[in-house]
Amino acid sequence: MTTGREKLAKIAKALGIEDVLEGPVSGVVGARVLAGDGGSITTDDPSTGARLGIVRGASKSEYDAVIAHASERFTTWRMVPAPVRGQLVRRLGELLRELKEPLGALVSLEMGKIKTEGLGEVQEMIDICELAVGLSRQLHGLTIASERPRHRMMEQWLPLGPVGVVTAFNFPVAVWAWNAALAAVCGDTVVWKPSPHAPLCALAVQRLCDRAMKDTNSEGVFSLVVSGHEGGEWMSSDPRVPLVSFTGSSAVGRKVASAVGARLGRSLLELGGNNAIVVMADADLDLAVRAIVFGSVGTAGQRCTSTRRLFVEASVIDALTERLVSAYRTVTIGDPLEDGVLMGPLITDQAAQRYEHALAEAQKAGATIVTGGKRLARPGHFVEPVIVRAKGDQASLPIAFEETFAPILYVFSVSSLEEAIAANNAVSQGLSSAIFTDSVRASEAFVSAMGSDCGIANVNIGTSGAEIGGAFGGEKDTGGGRESGSDAWKTYMRRQTSTVNWGRELPLAQGVSFV
Numbered sequence: 107m108t109t110g111r112e113k114l115a116k117i118a119k120a121l122g123i124e125d126v127l128e129g130p131v132s133g134v135v136g137a138r139v140l141a142g143d144g145g146s147i148t149t150d151d152p153s154t155g156a157r158l159g160i161v162r163g164a165s166k167s168e169y170d171a172v173i174a175h176a177s178e179r180f181t182t183w184r185m186v187p188a189p190v191r192g193q194l195v196r197r198l199g200e201l202l203r204e205l206k207e208p209l210g211a212l213v214s215l216e217m218g219k220i221k222t223e224g225l226g227e228v229q230e231m232i233d234i235c236e237l238a239v240g241l242s243r244q245l246h247g248l249t250i251a252s253e254r255p256r257h258r259m260m261e262q263w264l265p266l267g268p269v270g271v272v273t274a275f276n277f278p279v280a281v282w283a284w285n286a287a288l289a290a291v292c293g294d295t296v297v298w299k300p301s302p303h304a305p306l307c308a309l310a311v312q313r314l315c316d317r318a319m320k321d322t323n324s325e326g327v328f329s330l331v332v333s334g335h336e337g338g339e340w341m342s343s344d345p346r347v348p349l350v351s352f353t354g355s356s357a358v359g360r361k362v363a364s365a366v367g368a369r370l371g372r373s374l375l376e377l378g379g380n381n382a383i384v385v386m387a388d389a390d391l392d393l394a395v396r397a398i399v400f401g402s403v404g405t406a407g408q409r410c411t412s413t414r415r416l417f418v419e420a421s422v423i424d425a426l427t428e429r430l431v432s433a434y435r436t437v438t439i440g441d442p443l444e445d446g447v448l449m450g451p452l453i454t455d456q457a458a459q460r461y462e463h464a465l466a467e468a469q470k471a472g473a474t475i476v477t478g479g480k481r482l483a484r485p486g487h488f489v490e491p492v493i494v495r496a497k498g499d500q501a502s503l504p505i506a507f508e509e510t511f512a513p514i515l516y517v518f519s520v521s522s523l524e525e526a527i528a529a530n531n532a533v534s535q536g537l538s539s540a541i542f543t544d545s546v547r548a549s550e551a552f553v554s555a556m557g558s559d560c561g562i563a564n565v566n567i568g569t570s571g572a573e574i575g576g577a578f579g580g581e582k583d584t585g586g587g588r589e590s591g592s593d594a595w596k597t598y599m600r601r602q603t604s605t606v607n608w609g610r611e612l613p614l615a616q617g618v619s620f621v
Contacts (some may be wrong), residue, residue: 120208121310126159133161133332146411150212151449153486161305163333176268176295184265184293192268198318199235214442226252231283238287256609261441265293267348270341273423284589299337308497311319345605356583375585378509379537381569382415383524391544397568407513411538417526423580461512467505472497531559537580538562538569
């Protein structure tokens with residue numbers, strides 16, 4: 107059996123991070139001080155619990171040096187034409203294409219998602235690079251009619267400053283790319299504080315950034331600060347960082363928003379999701395089963411868009427549950443880098459304990475475990491995907507109102523579309539939602555103003571697997587932030603309204619006379 111360290115050795119060689127095998131490596135990149143003396147951060151293989159490597163975290167002085175360097179670099183980067191800035195992102199995308207396989211394997215090894223999902227995460231990075239390169243030639247403002255003769259009023263978007271990006275373990279590289287690719291073409295520098303559970307992924311990406319920056323004479327645009335939670339706290343309270351993009355729990359997101367807001371900065375929050383699928387009686391059940399299983403089991407239920415709640419019309423709930431149980435029993439659990447495996451481990455032992463706690467609470471409330479529900483007796487943090495059938499409506503199962511980052515699916519019976527929509531909206535989170543139906547009226551109602559209150563509302567596809575072309579994010583306790591496509595780029599810029607008088611007179615607006 108190949109150990110995690112042996113797998114890492116092969117991956118590290120391809121990615122140019124062999125030094126992680128030799129001992130503690132610095133997690134500080136982007137300043138003149140590169141030692142990394144803020145304490146050790148260990149990273150483990152969630153499939154075995156064995157140590158993969160040690161990264162030296164940033165001290166406060168090193169963090170300050172990185173931010174100072176990013177601030178200085180911003181003063182020149184903002185003046186580089188946007189299409190030229192796009193060449194940096196183009197080169198990064200080329201390197202990601204070239205090294206997609208080993209980087210995807212590293213994501214699977216360090217985070218635990220299966221091979222195809224690790225590769226898919228790197229593909230997301232490639233896709234956002236492509237979008238950002240095109241965007242670099244399309245950053246646009248408005249020309250606005252002025253009431254004053256011989257005046258032109260316009261709105262333009264200008265670079266904002268150093269952007270802090272704090273990412274979570276479940277998408278250790280893609281979410282950084284969503285932010286960094288857009289921020290770079292918008293004229294910002296980027297400082298990354300990755301999850302302490304995935305520092306090797308961050309180091310590997312930063313090494314690719316270093317190559318891309320060198321190849322395009324863009325050194326200093328992308329920086330890295332590996333640390334524990336203190337790094338995010340430094341960033342949130344730092345007035346030199348006008349925008350902090352944070353991905354994580356709603357509880358921590360509130361702290362980030364409070365700290366950033368106290369200095370009147372901007373925060374882009376991508377927080378918890380307690381996502382639901384509604385299945386109507388006229389739905390294609392085969393299609394629904396495939397979407398539900400991927401949504402609830404994929405990434406071991408550790409996506410922010412994972413399907414956690416299922417509302418099914420009473421006439422088809424038994425048939426659908428039976429099909430889901432059959433499908434769940436075919437899910438192969440194991441080493442995420444092995445072919446044929448469909449579910450890897452949870453990220454930590456604490457995550458597995460939270461899984462067990464949630465199931466105990468569900469059973470206390472009278473719910474029934476239909477299938478799954480056990481930790482596997484093997485090394486690592488493996489659990490079975492589980493279907494929980496509620497005894498009554500959603501109110502009878504308080505644990506269903508919480509987001510448990512694990513492959514747990516709570517199933518409820520509903521009698522109408524109106525009841526299903528109300529149940530979907532009853533939780534504090536508002537990220538993703540979906541309905542399965544062949545009714546145009548039902549589907550349109552679900553995505554209307556009277557329908558789902560989530561940032562994502564799908565019809566006949568699941569809650570997971572968003573494309574980068576659309577803005578990604580949610581409402582309520584999900585934080586309200588938007589990343590990736592559509593007009594999310596505006597978050598990384600400052601808006602300026604400018605009026606130019608090209609005449610010889612000085613008329614005042616609103617007919618004011620001041621003579």
